[in-house]
Amino acid sequence: MSTSAAPASDTRNRILDAAWEKVARDGADASLARIAQDAGVSRQAVYLHFGNRGGLLIALLRRMDERSGIATLLRDALALPDPAARLETGLAAWLDYVPRIVPVARDLLRLKATDAEARAAWDDRMGELKLWMRALVASLQADGALAPHWSVDEARDFLWALVGVPVWLDLVEECGWPAAQARRRMLWAAQALLAEGDAPETGAEL
Numbered sequence: 292m293s294t295s296a297a298p299a300s301d302t303r304n305r306i307l308d309a310a311w312e313k314v315a316r317d318g319a320d321a322s323l324a325r326i327a328q329d330a331g332v333s334r335q336a337v338y339l340h341f342g343n344r345g346g347l348l349i350a351l352l353r354r355m356d357e358r359s360g361i362a363t364l365l366r367d368a369l370a371l372p373d374p375a376a377r378l379e380t381g382l383a384a385w386l387d388y389v390p391r392i393v394p395v396a397r398d399l400l401r402l403k404a405t406d407a408e409a410r411a412a413w414d415d416r417m418g419e420l421k422l423w424m425r426a427l428v429a430s431l432q433a434d435g436a437l438a439p440h441w442s443v444d445e446a447r448d449f450l451w452a453l454v455g456v457p458v459w460l461d462l463v464e465e466c467g468w469p470a471a472q473a474r475r476r477m478l479w480a481a482q483a484l485l486a487e488g489d490a491p492e493t494g495a496e497l
Contacts, residue, residue: 303340305330305331305332306327306330306341309331310326311355313329314351314395315394318402319348319401320402320406323347345408345411348411351395351412352415352416355392355395361388364384365381365384369423369427374434374486377431378481378485382454382482383478385454386474386478389459399412399413424447425443428443428447436486437485438485450481450485453477454477454478459477462476462477
């Protein structure tokens with residue numbers, strides 16, 4: 292490792308640590324100038340490392356992914372031979388992770404309709420989650436464990452909506468559910484809807 296790489300890495304991590312605390316406290320629209328001040332660096336240093344606020348938000352969430360090991364947990368779940376265990380283990384890992392990203396995700400949801408940088412950060416992380424969910428659903432279908440009324444893409448989209456951050460926030464923060472109850476019910480609903488039974492008889496096209 293070069294002598295210049297370590298200081299640059301240290302500075303980047305110090306900015307990310309300060310940014311996480313600032314965003315969790317004041318929201319994802321926190322200014323780069325205030326984040327730089329909290330990190331003890333110049334605003335130019337923040338731009339040098341991340342380009343803009345959108346780049347900083349993306350790096351912030353990616354660093355949380357790395358620290359939590361969520362990518363490894365999701366990848367390992369896909370490798371499980373039993374489709375029921377694959378579905379439960381993967382979704383449980385994701386739902387255990389959701390509360391950890393809520394401090395930033397809550398504000399990205401609030402801002403993404405009007406803030407292009409917040410939208411870019413949200414889309415970056417949700418894009419990777421959707422890729423994993425499609426692989427999961429496709430593996431269930433290949434094993435004959437996906438309910439037959441679902442297509443892979445339709446099931447992926449529904450699963451992403453069902454166990455996403457907005458539903459977790461509605462249940463926990465709006466409805467007052469304990470986090471453990473929200474996790475349990477969201478997991479149960481996903482398992483019941485994707486992997487069991489036939490389509491309900493409603494008299495209308497599904």
